[in-house]
Amino acid sequence: MPAADVVVIGAGLAGLSCAVELAERGASVFVAAKGMAATHWAHGGLDVAAPPGARSAAAGIALLARQPEHPYARLADDVAPAVAAHLDRLASAGLPHVGALADPLVSMPTAVGTHRPAAILPLAQAAARDEWGDIGLLHVGFERYRDAWPAYAARNALRRPFPGAPARIAAVEVSLPGLRDLHNLNALTLARSFDQPAWRARALRAIAAARPPGRWRLALPAVLGLVDHAAAFAEAAALLDGPPIELVSVPPSVPGLRLWEALRSRLLALGGRLQWGFPIVGVERDGDQITAVRTEGASRAFRLVGDAFVLATGGIAGGGLRAAPDGSIAERVFGLPVSAPPREAWFADDALAAQPIEAAGILTDEALHPVGGPRNVHVIGSALAGMRYLDERCGDGVALASAHRAARLLGRAGAAASVREEGVA
Amino acid sequence: MTFHDAAAREFPPFSTDACIKCTVCQTVCPVARVTDAFPGPKYVGPQAQRFRGPASDHQVPDHTVDLCSGCGICTRACPAGVLIAETNNRARAAMVAERGASVRNRLISDTDLLARLGVPLAPLANLGLRSRALRWIGEKVLGVHRRGPLAPFARRTFGSVWRRRGGLTALPAGADPERTVAYFHGCAVNGFEPGVGEDAVAILERNGFTVIVPKQECCGLPFISNGLYDQARRKARRNLAELAHLARAGVRIVGTSTSCTHALKAEYREMLDLDDADARAVADATWDICELLVDLHDRGELDTAFGPMHEALPYHPPCQLRSHGIGTPAMDLFALVPGLRATDQDHDCCGAAGTYGLKAERWQIAQDVGAPLFAKIRSAAQAGARQAACDSETCRWQIQASTGVRTRHPVEILAEAYRRGDPATDAGLPWRRLV
Numbered sequence: 001m002p003a004a005d006v007v008v009i010g011a012g013l014a015g016l017s018c019a020v021e022l023a024e025r026g027a028s029v030f031v032a033a034k035g036m037a038a039t040h041w042a043h044g045g046l047d048v049a050a051p052p053g054a055r056s057a058a059a060g061i062a063l064l065a066r067q068p069e070h071p072y073a074r075l076a077d078d079v080a081p082a083v084a085a086h087l088d089r090l091a092s093a094g095l096p097h098v099g100a101l102a103d104p105l106v107s108m109p110t111a112v113g114t115h116r117p118a119a120i121l122p123l124a125q126a127a128a129r130d131e132w133g134d135i136g137l138l139h140v141g142f143e144r145y146r147d148a149w150p151a152y153a154a155r156n157a158l159r160r161p162f163p164g165a166p167a168r169i170a171a172v173e174v175s176l177p178g179l180r181d182l183h184n185l186n187a188l189t190l191a192r193s194f195d196q197p198a199w200r201a202r203a204l205r206a207i208a209a210a211r212p213p214g215r216w217r218l219a220l221p222a223v224l225g226l227v228d229h230a231a232a233f234a235e236a237a238a239l240l241d242g243p244p245i246e247l248v249s250v251p252p253s254v255p256g257l258r259l260w261e262a263l264r265s266r267l268l269a270l271g272g273r274l275q276w277g278f279p280i281v282g283v284e285r286d287g288d289q290i291t292a293v294r295t296e297g298a299s300r301a302f303r304l305v306g307d308a309f310v311l312a313t314g315g316i317a318g319g320g321l322r323a324a325p326d327g328s329i330a331e332r333v334f335g336l337p338v339s340a341p342p343r344e345a346w347f348a349d350d351a352l353a354a355q356p357i358e359a360a361g362i363l364t365d366e367a368l369h370p371v372g373g374p375r376n377v378h379v380i381g382s383a384l385a386g387m388r389y390l391d392e393r394c395g396d397g398v399a400l401a402s403a404h405r406a407a408r409l410l411g412r413a414g415a416a417a418s419v420r421e422e423g424v425a
Numbered sequence: 426m427t428f429h430d431a432a433a434r435e436f437p438p439f440s441t442d443a444c445i446k447c448t449v450c451q452t453v454c455p456v457a458r459v460t461d462a463f464p465g466p467k468y469v470g471p472q473a474q475r476f477r478g479p480a481s482d483h484q485v486p487d488h489t490v491d492l493c494s495g496c497g498i499c500t501r502a503c504p505a506g507v508l509i510a511e512t513n514n515r516a517r518a519a520m521v522a523e524r525g526a527s528v529r530n531r532l533i534s535d536t537d538l539l540a541r542l543g544v545p546l547a548p549l550a551n552l553g554l555r556s557r558a559l560r561w562i563g564e565k566v567l568g569v570h571r572r573g574p575l576a577p578f579a580r581r582t583f584g585s586v587w588r589r590r591g592g593l594t595a596l597p598a599g600a601d602p603e604r605t606v607a608y609f610h611g612c613a614v615n616g617f618e619p620g621v622g623e624d625a626v627a628i629l630e631r632n633g634f635t636v637i638v639p640k641q642e643c644c645g646l647p648f649i650s651n652g653l654y655d656q657a658r659r660k661a662r663r664n665l666a667e668l669a670h671l672a673r674a675g676v677r678i679v680g681t682s683t684s685c686t687h688a689l690k691a692e693y694r695e696m697l698d699l700d701d702a703d704a705r706a707v708a709d710a711t712w713d714i715c716e717l718l719v720d721l722h723d724r725g726e727l728d729t730a731f732g733p734m735h736e737a738l739p740y741h742p743p744c745q746l747r748s749h750g751i752g753t754p755a756m757d758l759f760a761l762v763p764g765l766r767a768t769d770q771d772h773d774c775c776g777a778a779g780t781y782g783l784k785a786e787r788w789q790i791a792q793d794v795g796a797p798l799f800a801k802i803r804s805a806a807q808a809g810a811r812q813a814a815c816d817s818e819t820c821r822w823q824i825q826a827s828t829g830v831r832t833r834h835p836v837e838i839l840a841e842a843y844r845r846g847d848p849a850t851d852a853g854l855p856w857r858r859l860v
Binding site: 002034035036037040041181182183184186188189192250251252257268273275276277278279295296297298299300302318319 | 446447448449451452453457458461462463464465468500501502503504505506687690691708709711747748749750751752757771
């Protein structure tokens with residue numbers, strides 16, 4: 001029976017980064033996850049805050065913090081240090097990012113030819129922040145690779161140009177060496193191919209040769225290597241006359257896999273434990289405290305004993321909350337009270353608008369203890385009530401800030417020296 | 426429990442309705458990682474499943490499901506609770522029922538038969554296994570890869586050693602069932618590695634248990650993995666008949682093979698539809714030996730007089746162990762041995778997957794799946810580790826054959842630590858080497 005200072009339930013961005021920071025602060029931590037998480041379909045950038053009307057993430061945070069039920073109303077001060085620590089961790093894992101909370105939001109092109117507001121981007125997407133000038137945007141796809149649609153993206157982008165968009169947009173499909181013989185081509189298999197230096201060199205030369213005349217910045221499928229990404233990206237930037245922009249399309253998201261691996265390996269290196277395939281099936285209580293959770297085993301439950309528990313299981317989409325057709329919404333681990341609009345108000349008339357049901361979640365106090373729930377539980381990430389992350393683009397920021405708040409409160413005092421506390425420059 | 430959970434428990438393929446197409450399973454599949462021939466768990470599982478089933482004329486829309494090694498990693502990674510590996514295993518069984526199985530698959534699945542043939546002729550049979558010429562013929566004629574990791578036959582089966590010792594085979598009158606365990610040795614200990622069984626019994630006896638070895642057969646897992654469900658059910662029914670009354674009496678069934686114990690815990694019900702009171706009782710009573718020893722330790726009852734072992738020990742938790750959902754109990758036990766520096770090698774699968782890595786057409790896939798693990802263990806050996814550890818027999822044989830590093834069951838490591846802790850009293854163990 002493993003015992004830990006803190007048991008973290010869920011291994012998405014919130015759960016993993018909370019566990020990492022707890023381990024950095026000297027706590028013993030055990031992460032139990034039902035399965036792998038939304039990192040595997042993340043778009044790669046960091047969504048801190050970009051609600052309609054905000055010109056920077058910092059302004060977006062301030063805007064959202066004015067909504068009393070929004071997580072940022074309690075967490076606003078934690079966002080900057082949490083983001084800074086997160087970016088430090090990723091940089092030391094070979095995943096440097098560019099951008100700051102105060103930077104003006106830029107338009108990041110997408111794989112379908114739309115754009116989204118972004119501030120902080122991984123290096124392999126950061127060229128989207130640069131002025132276009134007379135440089136054109138060239139959407140690149142690969143022959144036989146069905147998860148990139150360069151012509152569609154270019155047509156869409158030309159039809160609906162965004163502010164500051166490049167003057168020229170075009171598309172090209174490149175035949176990469178050896179792919180003709182493959183049956184199963186997805187982002188991950190391509191990324192593994194780009195991990196092979198010899199093949200990568202040939203592939204990048206083929207891409208370079210396929211460019212039409214003129215100056216272009218390339219939008220490539222996000223497949224530039226999984227474990228050897230830094231070298232793959234550097235070689236691409238050198239061979240393609242400037243850094244390309246990696247675009248994520250359908251899952252699996254290779255940038256998400258890089259993020260998952262960076263956090264996972266850091267947690268293990270710090271002595272933290274992580275098990276997936278461990279859905280919670282029972283809880284042990286003593287008064288208003290949780291003493292243990294039970295995870296599903298092949299024939300008997302497995303007990304995880306902890307002093308404190310961090311709930312990072314996500315919202316309805318992540319599986320932390322289960323919404324039933326009768327309008328009831330249940331939190332699936334501890335049975336915490338859920339704040340949600342009434343059933344008839346779940347959805348807006350416009351299917352593509354922000355939906356009120358997105359705000360469903362757990363209400364907490366300043367310490368992220370669930371209101372009306374056990375006193376040694378902290379709720380972080382998308383399980384929190386009050387945000388509409390699709391419209392507000394605040395999911396990553398809330399995940400990191402709430403993880404940081406919980407880790408700060410739970411981490412052992414005196415072990416925090418390695419954690420940077422200053423804000424993003 | 427939701428409708429899905431309940432339905433999936435009845436029939437695992439029902440769970441595929443919960444698939445959200447996130448492709449997480451695709452990213453963790455060790456076979457899809459190394460070969461383009463296997464489309465991956467999502468495609469042969471939730472995607473293909475809609476074309477299977479009793480209403481469909483096409484039971485076998487996609488024979489590539491046969492390339493699945495059955496490691497089960499996809500099921501554990503799925504955030505939506507889809508029983509992917511279980512669904513794929515049933516799809517393979519339907520395919521075998523429709524198309525038949527090769528002589529090779531029937532033969533290598535029948536481990537009891539192999540032991541019956543091989544053990545009496547062990548010196549000769551082992552010579553044959555070492556003969557390059559015979560292995561080459563075996564590959565050409567049977568399809569068993571000439572370098573497939575086959576362990577040498579034991580000179581006596583564990584069962585016959587046990588009988589010679591006069592060991593108990595039934596619960597003795599007046600025995601405390603709580604302090605009695607039924608040891609399920611499985612076919613590997615019986616025919617190939619009786620020493621693992623001896624060490625297991627020694628450790629259990631040292632910790633105050635009365636050990637009985639009930640009549641038993643191979644758990645049937647090799648048949649399940651090869652889609653031969655009827656043969657597997659015959660094995661399973663006979664084992665359940667022998668074990669159920671012990672389980673009901675409160676005796677724990679303890680195994681050293683994480684594959685056998687997982688079959689008893691889960692696969693009899695999930696794959697073979699043997700979901701009756703007997704199967705439930707046996708599943709509830711079954712423990713992996715390291716799981717049991719950690720449980721003892723939690724209660725403060727484990728004898729921890731381990732002698733020092735100042736060495737590094739690379740450890741690979743096998744896929745079947747991970748499917749138990751019990752973490753890595755061997756690592757918790759290794760931590761009790763002074764000086765022992767065990768490290769989880771953090772690799773998904775060794776590739777062997779039971780009989781998968783033996784097959785001529787699968788051997789290279791299995792090697793490629795395990796290659797990063799082999800490299801880690803080889804470099805640990807170069808840095809001074811004299812042995813490695815792993816809970817599952819075919820994984821041990823695969824690692825040993827591919828690295829040249831002696832690979833042992835955790836109980837062998839623990840038995841050695843007990844011996845070192847107590848050199849005066851007959852190697853510290855009440856058990857005497859009988860072979």
